Amino acid sequence: MEFEECGIGEECGVFGCIATGTWPTQLDVPHVITLGLVGLQHRGQESAGIVTSDGSSVPTYRIHKGMGLVNHVFSEESLKKLHMSNLGIGHTRYSTSGNSALENCQPFVVETLHGKIAVAHNGELVNAARLRRKVMRHGVGLSTSSDSELITQLLAFTPPLEEDDTAAWIARIRNLMNETPTSYSLLVMHNDVIYAIRDPYGNRPLCIGRLIPVNNEGRGKFPTDTEGWVVSSESCSFLSIGAQYYREVLPGEIVKISRDGVQTLDIVPRTNGDPSAFCIFEYVYFARPDSIFEGQMVYSVRRRCGQQLAIEAPVEADLVSTVPESATPAALGYAEKSGLRYVEVLCKNRYVGRTFIQPNMRLRQLGVAKKFGVLSDNFVGKRVVLIDDSIVRGNTISPIIKLLRDSGAKEVHIRVASPPIKFPCYMGINIPTKEELIANRPEFNDLAGYIGADSVVYLSVDGLTSAVQEGIKAFKEEQNGLNGKTRRSSNGHCTACLTGEYPVELEW
């Protein structure tokens, strides 16, 4: 709940699709990408864009971008413009401030000496400032403040043209990885190929799916053919387009996706034996619960967080409930482990949105009541354990507690299914300033009193980590199709915002 209130929890989503048949294929690539982006909408609601290619030797690129939700940006009409395409990439972006927002929309398309390339990017370059200076020192003017333009220019100016295009692209991308260690999950479209790239630290997710024929009965169960390949920030977008989860892109891996299939070109190692650093907040908050990372479903991790919380912070109470909807898996996990009955105490008014209203004093004091209805019959006279996914600034849980008490709750105990956030993120996550974070403020010493709860306990960092690690499945080499290349462990996680331990040294 509070991540949402704080504006934490949105980053970007990337999605690509390529049809294996020759054009005109059965596969409606623009529609597939649009639905894929709808499935990634939770990662960014500010803008959306798609670039498609006919995949010919002198490809025609078609592009459509706009501000707003995917369903708003892409109409029947705009999809027609993207028609007659065999492959394409798309992007949804999180909200930023700034008046020239449309200019920052992705994917970026640029003409280079290598031909036209299109780039979609999720992440934030830790050394962006230094790289910008470097590129400008080379005489290039940068027209946006986005890392994506920077990446595109880095790809554009090195290395020189070669005979073997694939070798040239490996060199170009390796060069990019040498320039900047993290964080980026990238799709680069060039002619009839999509390169799917994950930074060596694997900070942002990226995975591949296989489009299989859909028979009249619905999703095919035993497909024998491949109709195309998709690549996505999260696997949750696969179900709606009839794709099967294939595998993750590994940290540092450069994957070439073409009509001929999926091929690992290279796996760029991290320097000096650093562990990988997948953002643990993808599990905690960003990802959709039905997405799969490292072989496990996000929902299961959240449920285990709730179970772990019941072990770490039990309480004598009559029932356990959730601040809907993000905390529900943890609340069910807590109920399961604690033996307390799970009951709904709040219902969400889905029409409230970010209300325009600058209400007068009277209405402002009603606070979060606008967002929730109270199911008082379910808890009058009861002792309630309320699970929330976070307390970041501390100013949204307080009125909820008051609401429950006013409606008849006897006691309200807060259990938070993640550890307190204490440090800024430099890898793509928008986190309030250190001063705003409740964990760094004096009120943290008596948090229960401050928010009006009978008690409040956060999940420990160790508890979170073990809830994540428990479900990571051993990857099988053959399933990954890595062709004998040695695969390094990818179970390291970035917990920098919780612990202050950053995966790479920060430049200033």
Add this chain to the structure above:
Amino acid sequence: MEFEECGIGEECGVFGCIATGTWPTQLDVPHVITLGLVGLQHRGQESAGIVTSDGSSVPTYRIHKGMGLVNHVFSEESLKKLHMSNLGIGHTRYSTSGNSALENCQPFVVETLHGKIAVAHNGELVNAARLRRKVMRHGVGLSTSSDSELITQLLAFTPPLEEDDTAAWIARIRNLMNETPTSYSLLVMHNDVIYAIRDPYGNRPLCIGRLIPVNNEGRGKFPTDTEGWVVSSESCSFLSIGAQYYREVLPGEIVKISRDGVQTLDIVPRTNGDPSAFCIFEYVYFARPDSIFEGQMVYSVRRRCGQQLAIEAPVEADLVSTVPESATPAALGYAEKSGLRYVEVLCKNRYVGRTFIQPNMRLRQLGVAKKFGVLSDNFVGKRVVLIDDSIVRGNTISPIIKLLRDSGAKEVHIRVASPPIKFPCYMGINIPTKEELIANRPEFNDLAGYIGADSVVYLSVDGLTSAVQEGIKAFKEEQNGLNGKTRRSSNGHCTACLTGEYPVELEW
């Protein structure tokens, strides 16, 4: 789930507010009405409108209406136009076809010999066709197809002006009630008064709330003052504006709400001892779960429906789950009574909306998969009881079942928390044609086979009725403030769409 798919489940919402202080009052009446309408948004998303009055002896009416959601129609700017008002009424409307939609937007404002009156209406007049002819025979041209204009003209032309304005309004409204028995919950604003009227059969809901001072700590707990009165289709809109539930308007009751408070002018009896006929689908589907009807919370009725279903239709299984979100209270009730574990198996993609896309064959066959993610880890290899709130046409549950099976469910048993719909409604609810209703089709004989379930059972009509009746609380005379008038039973319910027994004789 399926009500929504079928377009069932939207009707209209009405909301009124009056400040007790003299203007300029502390109460921001247009904001209160806007928030009140947001709380009724689930009853109609097509259009919204508000009319306010300064409440002076020669009142200035201000009006703003528009197509779309309340938050879309009312901006800071449009609310400014409604400013400087002491009372007002608002309306949200459900979607209709037709190109002149804006003209049908409510509230209606007309100038009559009695002065300007504004009308907001929820319901549908069973004898509208005959009444239209009657009004036109009097020489009146009707510019819209809405019942609201008809009601307004009926109020306008009878009876002649009298000395005592209140007596005249009682006569006018009684005359309206004589002309048409049901269904309507009405708000009529005239000068500085709002008349709140519920038809003698009480088919549509209407209730009153009291605005109390909000202190710095949030909602006041022991208010001593009344800042104003509100009247609403449902009490769920009260929390967000700091109002306390006061009481229902009774079937046939004419309530005058003014600066001086709430006064029952009259209670018009039904002819020939008919029972009242509150629409039972308000409990089953339309209302928000936190609304209160007849002294009980809607959520509790739905939970009891689930419990009753567990008694009527038990099944040997591993877990019980819900088609989110409308069936969740019933699913929790079923779990409770059956002892089966409650688990989530689907997560809703809230960004899908009513997707614009007319996809090609391949994507169309993916069906509901666009709307849901599958939490397969929670049910692989398990026998699932899935609770839905309805099966109306039968074409949405089928792909959900297939989705669960494809994702690993061992068995899928469907339990429906309401009885099958078999008959049309003539009192305001949009129901598919008799031929489209699954209960009237041959497939109903082997419904489980048709939809691909291992078993399927609906709740019985008796089961539903008893789940509703169980919680109806005795109303206390003094609480209702009915000043000694005899209150008749209001626990009769309209089950016409389930049983074909209509509360009044139908005209053709």
Add this chain to the structure above:
Amino acid sequence: MEFEECGIGEECGVFGCIATGTWPTQLDVPHVITLGLVGLQHRGQESAGIVTSDGSSVPTYRIHKGMGLVNHVFSEESLKKLHMSNLGIGHTRYSTSGNSALENCQPFVVETLHGKIAVAHNGELVNAARLRRKVMRHGVGLSTSSDSELITQLLAFTPPLEEDDTAAWIARIRNLMNETPTSYSLLVMHNDVIYAIRDPYGNRPLCIGRLIPVNNEGRGKFPTDTEGWVVSSESCSFLSIGAQYYREVLPGEIVKISRDGVQTLDIVPRTNGDPSAFCIFEYVYFARPDSIFEGQMVYSVRRRCGQQLAIEAPVEADLVSTVPESATPAALGYAEKSGLRYVEVLCKNRYVGRTFIQPNMRLRQLGVAKKFGVLSDNFVGKRVVLIDDSIVRGNTISPIIKLLRDSGAKEVHIRVASPPIKFPCYMGINIPTKEELIANRPEFNDLAGYIGADSVVYLSVDGLTSAVQEGIKAFKEEQNGLNGKTRRSSNGHCTACLTGEYPVELEW
């Protein structure tokens, strides 16, 4: 120029079309009406609407209305909605204040006991207030403030149904004319007929055109067939749709236009021998110069006004020019009669529009300079006679004079091609309040000094009247197709705003 600045000069336009063939006919009725309305756009830019009928015995009416210019309101898509029609009427409306503007859009469609009728109206009922009371006393609520709704209700409630529909309509319309003498030019569509009606005083224009086949070479010259009939506020809209001017509707005339042709049903006489009262400002300002009234082209009247002005108010000067564009015919007339050379001194910036900008002091002081460019090479060191069509408030000509002087004009003499406006209009024209009119203010005594001119002279009322009368051609009976009915003179004109002599006694 100044009429425009003052908001004078917009009223409404009505346009109707009927195809003579049976449907599906060659004639694209919705397109013809749209183009016809574009040709009447100068009469009103606030909103536009069209209602079409398939002309069957149980007709289907299709309607589309919207705020803004005709080209904005009617897109390809909205025209499709009006398709499959054999007749229709349209309307453009002038700007009013008020927030419920769309509700006032015409044509009005109402269902009555006689069936559906659609009404489009240009004019203003002089006794509207009394008529509204009368209608409301009958028990009718009025939902808008427009005269059109009033007219529709008057048509709806009298007289009762009769066997002979045409006789009934004559009676209904005669009844309307008895209730209200002026001003209205009306189109009433009912089933497959359009009734074209002009009030007995003929205050607003209305004329009929014949649609002739268009051959491959363009407009047909010697047509032998009639493809349809059109009826319009002004004949200027005929050229763009390939229609030939047929004749005016006479004051008090009721014309029935159907597939069978044009038929005069009746000519309702004025009471007590009043002369007709065609608004003289249609000649002076409202109408497009290529329109024909009373057998003469409006342009010619304006040119004669200029000639007359040269006779009434000669001046020794070097050149004569115009405030573009409305004063140009008069300026050319003045040049012709005076022998002075006609030269352009100002060019209009057509992109200025009604600029949104609330500029700061510096820019506000630049005044009309935003609207005009100065062609200084044409008049440096010269004595200029500048013709304007009006000086109403006196605050726009002043900066123009200063502009010319600053740019090198030696003398600037103003000649105004119409008499000063001194009185309000109650028949549809929006005129500033009496206090705002320069002719009623002390500054009028030294107008030249006040506006900074070397001299200023208005055209006399007699001069205007004679310029109008001179060109009125004798109408031939056979040409009018009046079938032996006696035609009364229509050369009386309303000059109320100039002289205070109103054509009918005013009610208060």
Add this chain to the structure above:
Amino acid sequence: MEFEECGIGEECGVFGCIATGTWPTQLDVPHVITLGLVGLQHRGQESAGIVTSDGSSVPTYRIHKGMGLVNHVFSEESLKKLHMSNLGIGHTRYSTSGNSALENCQPFVVETLHGKIAVAHNGELVNAARLRRKVMRHGVGLSTSSDSELITQLLAFTPPLEEDDTAAWIARIRNLMNETPTSYSLLVMHNDVIYAIRDPYGNRPLCIGRLIPVNNEGRGKFPTDTEGWVVSSESCSFLSIGAQYYREVLPGEIVKISRDGVQTLDIVPRTNGDPSAFCIFEYVYFARPDSIFEGQMVYSVRRRCGQQLAIEAPVEADLVSTVPESATPAALGYAEKSGLRYVEVLCKNRYVGRTFIQPNMRLRQLGVAKKFGVLSDNFVGKRVVLIDDSIVRGNTISPIIKLLRDSGAKEVHIRVASPPIKFPCYMGINIPTKEELIANRPEFNDLAGYIGADSVVYLSVDGLTSAVQEGIKAFKEEQNGLNGKTRRSSNGHCTACLTGEYPVELEW
């Protein structure tokens, strides 16, 4: 008329403004630029943009761009965003095809090693293709197809930073001029300076104005102070903002405009003694008639073209008229020289616009009749000389002639106030393909017969050239403030589209 029909005649407009006072100054820079762009709107209606700077040492740039007319793009709200600025540049762009149009909007802002620079450009680089390859070979990716981005990148990468910023800018701009000879008029904003640059051939116009205090009486006549400087494609935009014409920027001149005034940094000579090549079509068609080029008003040139045409191509007739509005100065000139009476025969319907309607056969055959009304009373039975500014494709004058004949003209003689266009332009003007140009088609041999005129004669190239040359005034050194630098002749004109003689050798 026909230039407009052919889409000829739109290019871009640039406008800059700098306040001489220190901020906060009296001058509202964003408003001044907006009004300046409105004055240049005839040069481009597709999009508009403004970038402002606070002029501090670490400047904050504010930017707003959008599709459509200036008045549409800039609202009160968007102007607020640009507030608190001391200088800025703006741009209006002509219409192009392509779906990513907004990305091509100017001004361009890029971050470079020299800091942020903003660029606005009018013109087209003759060697753009080669330059794009050169830039890309350097490793730069280009994200748009616009020359403006190319110019910006050329400015960005050369030369390296120097101590003396002004010297560095001279070097950078000289380098740009070395790379590309023509055509460009450029504004480059950097920190608190605007560089105004015209290519060595002077192909596109650019001039400077001085903002003077405006007193209460309107425009100041004898200003003693300078409030700011403006620079504009045309001087016609000066009047509306209270600016005085100061002087032209010379071919090859680099002007630095700062708070300290206007300073010539350099005048870059043309190679091998080429004459300058100001586009003669700026006189013929593009520019507004009140603009001043080379010391003369455009209107006067057009009038002389008409006079010259009367000498070259006299005809025995009764009257001379214009195809409004662009041909009016020439028609008045023709009338003057020939002694024939000037009369209006057509009036323009200003509401037609680029009508959306794809009419059926019948309406399409009505052709230009939609755009014009016919003032037949003015020419029935007369021999008409009709002056048009151009006949390009030959398909628009034909229906006009038919219209006049059908309305009663006895003879129609066409005189065209410019020579026939025969060759493509590579310097920014959109001209139909060679095959479409009437002058290159067989029909040209009997043009009068083809278009249905009694005779048709074009102005000769020599006639046009002499009409232009006649008014070019000797520039005075001191007035130009060129500080002793030798000024070269600027009276060479580009007539490539008429003669095929291009000012520079074309690359392919």
